[in-house]
Each structure stands twice: as C-alpha cells, then as structure tokens.
Amino acid sequence: MPERFVVVGGDAGGMSAAALARRRRAAEELEVVAFERGGFTSYSACGLPYYVAGEIGDIDVLIARTPEEHRAAVIDVRLGHEVVGIDLERRTVSVRTTDGDSGARDEPFDQLVIATGAKPIRPDLPGVDATGVHGIQTISHGIALHDDVKGRERAVVVGGGYVGLEMAEAMKKRGLDVTIVEAGSQPMPSLDPDIGALVASAIRAMGIELISEARVVGFDTDGDGRVTAVATADRSIPADVVVLGIGVRPAGDLARDAGIAVGAHGGVLTDRRQSTSVDGVWAAGDCVETFHRVAQRPVAIALGTHANKQGRVAGINATGGYAAFPGVIGTAITKICDYEIGRTGLSEREATAAGFAYESATIEGTTRASYYPGAEAITVKVLVERNSGRLIGAQVFGREGAAKRIDVMATAIWNEMTAEDFGQVDLSYAPPLSPLWDPTLIAARAAASVLAS
C-alpha cells in the first residue's frame, strides 16, 4: 500500500508541497491528497484588486492551477472539505464536507502538511455582518465584491495597508467615491512616517479621501440589512459598499489545538526544513511564523512568494529529500495608481523593537538620467546599523521604475553588506534606464556619510 501524503489547504503553500511531493514520488509509492475548504486551488489572492478594478476581465486567469490540472497530475484534490481536527496519536485528520450534509470523517496520513493560510482580522462591531461589508481574502470574496461594486457610488475601505490601498484604487477605477479609514497616523504602517506621508499625498492626489487616526465603531444598515455608513468615533461616513482590509493573522488554531507548537503571533512554528514540532508534520505558507534574518526573530508575513517557497521545501523534505527555507527579510512592494512603493529589511520602528542602534538617510533621485524623457522622481531611504555600518532596511517611493529597485537593496541586505560596500557595487547605467549613480547607490553613500560624520 502507498504512503499517504495529506495536505490541509489548497492554496500556494499546500499545493506547492503537493506538487513537489508528486514530482518526487510515483503514484504507486505515494498517494497525495489535498483537502481544501473552498472551491478553488492555487489562486493569486494578490491579483484580486485588479479583478475588482476591471483590469483583468476573467477571474480564471488568477488561478495558477485548477483542481482538474492538479488531478491530472495525480493529486487527489477534495474541494469543499474542511479539516477540523488532527489526531497525532492515530495519525489522522478529521474532515467535514462544507455542504453540511455529513459528519466528520477520519482520513489517515503518513506525512501531513499544514497550509491553512491566514484568517482576516474581522472586528467584532455592530453591523460587521451587514450586506455590502466585504472581506477580500478569497476568489469568492473577489467575485462578490466585483459584482457588488456595480452601480454603487460610495465605498469605504477600513484599513490602509497594502490590500486596503489596492482595493481603494480598484474601486476608484470603477468610478466610486472612495474613502480610506485608517486607525493609525498613516497608511501602510509598515513604512516609516516620512515615506508613509508620501504615500498619503499620492492617495489624496488621486482623489481618494484618507482619514487617519479614526476608530471604526460600527456599520449602519438600512431596513434590508445593507450597509449605509461606516461609523467612527467622530462621524458617520456614507457607504454603499465597505471593504475590510484590516489585515490577517496566521490560521494556526488547527495545529495548536492538536498540540503542535505555535508562536507568539499564533502561527505554526517550524525549523528551516518547515518541520513542525511533531515528526512527519510540516507547515508552509501564511499559517506559519517565519524567521526574519535581520530582526533575528520569528515573524508572521502573509505573502504568496513565501508560501510557494515554503511549500516546495516542505514537499521535498516530507518525501525524504533535503531543502531549507532560509527565512525572510520583509520585502514588499505595491503600485497605487502611478506610484510604486517598496520596502525591505526593517522599518525604524522594527529596528528599534529588534534592538538596533541605527542611522538613516533619505535621498531624492531620478529613475532615469535626469535629462532623459520620462525620468521620474524617486525617494530612497536606507537604515544602517550604527557600529557595523550594515544596511538593515530600505524603502522606496516613486513612479514607474521605482519599486523593483528594492530587490537590489534586498539582495544587499540579505548578504549583510555595509552601506559603504554597497555604494561601490557595479550596478548598471544607461540614460534611458538609470542615472549615472543609481538612486540606491546614492542612498547608501548618503547613509555611509551619516555614519562617518
């Protein structure tokens, strides 16, 4: 009888693990089963804002691999199947179908990959379950929001993080009046306040209202139970449609309830091979805590790239191979209207929390030679550790050509380069594509100067 490789969760982390396992072991040796609560596999949640905006006409393009494709690869995908418990003694998972007409059934496993993803933070406020108040995590959410926006006039987005801003832009593109309500003092709290202020200006410049330091206290509804306004401590903001973009938490409950170790953020703890505290049980994706190489501590960062890489690593190790996930450094980018935003490493707040003494430097440059048509302003901020001179964080803000420059800084930070050394790296130059000194080099040099002074 073949061994049984069971995956809980059919998105990036789980299906990467399943695909790798399948590739490494023949069907006679290994049965691969994936339980997915919803109706889709391997989809790009990051692409949902562009579907809502109407930039992508067909939501199917967001599905990297369909259940049928997985099945053609001899992966037994079971949609509408929710895993509600793990019995580590008997090596079984308890599975319930979501159509509700059957009880839980035990399914055995030899190797188990937990890839339960993240759960959106949903405030326990009056009216939060009203019609027209949307979560935005799954393909189904995306379709519901896309369809609901039609004919509406006023949207409110609660939360000014990446997804919140992307959804705000999407609805703006659909012709709605859009307001973002942010609890903190700036949008994108993972950026420093000075860079966040640039983002705030850009948002407002595109005609989106941005209300900071506002505490949402509830949602008003009409007689049909449809949302009519978002109530903050100060005022009521009319809304036909509301998007909750407050963030997500690792969905670690299933693992924790089974006795598998979870961390301070509620995510499953793993070693670098994605092994949990229990032999033969692995975890990958948004449900895990990941080692931050600069902060040197576990963090919870929900991102498809990490999920995909971790899933591969889990799939290789769970089938007797060796692979390691070396951790993250907090790299993230987005595009809001004509503006691109990127960050990597630590922000000032994160650096302080991790115990770094640091200096920073911020420069303004251009994406191309300043005289070349289409040259755009770009702001680059870098953080350097005080004694070592090591780069520990970077943020960029600008128009076309700005964001992807964060990858260069990420590679430098990954390699623990000093600002001094990075400032000398042989980066490319051609007037249509870059100034003589790339802005990342100028920022590094500026930081090295601050340290030397």
Added chain:
Amino acid sequence: MPERFVVVGGDAGGMSAAALARRRRAAEELEVVAFERGGFTSYSACGLPYYVAGEIGDIDVLIARTPEEHRAAVIDVRLGHEVVGIDLERRTVSVRTTDGDSGARDEPFDQLVIATGAKPIRPDLPGVDATGVHGIQTISHGIALHDDVKGRERAVVVGGGYVGLEMAEAMKKRGLDVTIVEAGSQPMPSLDPDIGALVASAIRAMGIELISEARVVGFDTDGDGRVTAVATADRSIPADVVVLGIGVRPAGDLARDAGIAVGAHGGVLTDRRQSTSVDGVWAAGDCVETFHRVAQRPVAIALGTHANKQGRVAGINATGGYAAFPGVIGTAITKICDYEIGRTGLSEREATAAGFAYESATIEGTTRASYYPGAEAITVKVLVERNSGRLIGAQVFGREGAAKRIDVMATAIWNEMTAEDFGQVDLSYAPPLSPLWDPTLIAARAAASVLAS
C-alpha cells in the same frame, strides 16, 4: 604656497577627482587645476545618442557641470589645453594650447591625476577621413553628427556594440534608412550568441538592416570628399552619413611615455586606491585598467560610472584620505527601441577565457504577473561555476522592466552567491510589478537544477 593638484582630462574621472580634492582641502592649502583638451567638462557621452535622435532638444543638459560651475567651486579649469608630456623627475606636465599659437609650457604638480579617457578605434582605411564619417565620443562629435544627419537619407553604422546600436536607433528615429555593419557574427559581442540573436531580431524588427561578419575595407567619396558608400569585402553599401562605433581603447600613451606602468590593454595600471606605479600620480576613468572581480584580472571597460567612482577615490587618496575602488564585474545595460538588454559578470566566452568550468540556464518569464496588463516577455540567462555553484554571469533581454533586473544579479554575483542561495532571496512581488517568482529567481533555480542533474 599651496600644494598643486593637477588633473589631466576634464571629464567624469578627472573632474570627480578634482571636485573631491576641492571639497576636502581649502583653496589656501591646495590649488586644483584641470587641463582639458576639448571645450567641455563633465559631460555625459552616454547621452549623445538621445541628442542625435532628437529626444533631447538641448545638448547642454548632457553637461553635468560646466567649466563655470567648476570655477565657481575654485577649480581652475583650462579648456583647450592639451597635456603632451609628464616629467616625473621635475614633477611637471607639459601643456600645449590647442589653438596652435603657442608652444608647450611646463606646469608643476604635487599630486597628478591622469584621466585621459579612451580613444576611439579608427580603422586606417581609405576614405576614413571623408566628410560625413563620424566618430561619436565627444560633445563636439555629437553636435556634428546631429547636424549632419539633417536631410540625409541613408546611414551606415560600422560596429554593432552598445554605442553603435544606440546611434543606429537614433538615426532611424530621425527618419534615415540605417544599416549596421558588424565584423562579428552578432551585434553586442559582449553577449552570448543566443542572447545576441534576440538582439539581432529586435534590431531587424525595427527596420534596421544588420549585416554580420562583414569586413569594411574602405569608404567611397564623391568629388567634394563626402562619403557616398561603405565598401565591405563583398559589396558597397550606399551611405550619406557614416558612424564609426568600433569601440575604444584606454588612452594610456601619455602615462606610458612618461614611464608609468600600463597593462596588456594599454590602460594605466593602478592599485585599489587608484595609485599608479609612481608615487603621487593617480589615474581614473576610461584610461585605466580595472580589476574584474569575477575574472580576477585587469580589464578595460569604458563607462561613466566607473570613471566617476574611481575619480572620487583618486581625489580622496590624493588629498591624504583613504578610499578604495573595489573593482568591477562587467555590468552594462542599454535600451534599443522597445527592448532592454543587460549583462553582468562573465559571458560564456569570458568565462572560458578566465578558466571557469560552468553550466548555464536560460528561462523565459514575464516582467509582471502573466495575467496583468502590460506583462512583457523577459529572457534571463545565468552562468554558474560547475563545482561551487556560484553565479558568475547573467544576461537579460526583454521589453520594459527587463534591464534593471540585472542589478539584482549583479549584487548577487558581487557577493559570490550560489544559484541555489540566490534562488531563495526575499525579492519583491506584486502582480503589476513582478510575477510571484521574479524571473531572476527562476533562472537561478533552473541553473541550480542543471548543476544538480
């Protein structure tokens, strides 16, 4: 009496040295004099194709700092002054004005920076001095070509390197029929043949004729001494205007004749502080040979970025400071019409010449998520050393968003990362800006797989 800091050559290398020296020492302590043969200082030769193309209306924008601005910073810039000899015993340079009405005069120095740049390769062929045959190295060349193109119909570019291709595109944009004559089998000989073939297709797709493996034997002229055709061994190609883009060599003669060590490429040899073989004599820019960190040998690469960095280093060291230029890795990019091309590290030929056993992998990806509007194809090739797995070279070809990705590979190669390790780096992802796995990561993973198989 103040010390005397003398610079030979008023472009990127020389004027960076002069500016740094000036910034570090007061005028009472240090006199800074720069002799420049031509009529301009600190200009962007790399920007000339865009002036010729008409994309930049005013050539003044290519001048980063004018002689007047340098003089305002108390740098004594002497235009039209050619240094024709160096007397290391007497610590003087012999200077002649280029207006021809005076003999050479000796000028003393305490510290000397040689920044004589590169000299274009000019084939000794019949008709090479005809009217309408243009070199393209200086601002004056750029103005002459720009003006001469007006009203012409047929241009021939001799040489298919970076500058040749950029000039070909420029004249195409001005409405001329353009032919590129290349001695080798492909344009851009610093790329591998497979990537060069992509460039060749792109050039032809924009309606430029490309003739490879053609040996130019002379230039035909009319009765007025104006070029009418470029003669190759096989045929005659009609031409109203001809651009020579065959390449450049370090202008090391002045140094060599004075007894200063030059290398195999004819460039001035320096240590990492840009010190020549003679105490108190420094060199920077296109006239020097530079240490290639991957090939581990001196190379001659004429590029404004290196000149600028080396000039700074020379200026700091020549005024009693400490700075080092850590070498190059052969990074270069360009944009030809809608296509972007980049390379870093070693090509296959260079890797073989440097004694590397290597494997390569080439992948095709997209610049954005494949479903996102505006996603463009990108080809990434990487070379890895066989035993160590270390990345030793990379080339990219694609449309918008392709070229600058070479900087990430450059930073990885600079840090001697293996393909395996680089494939795990936390690079950024957002559908409008990148696929889930950046193409550079996919290429590295592919190369790691080749090594493992």
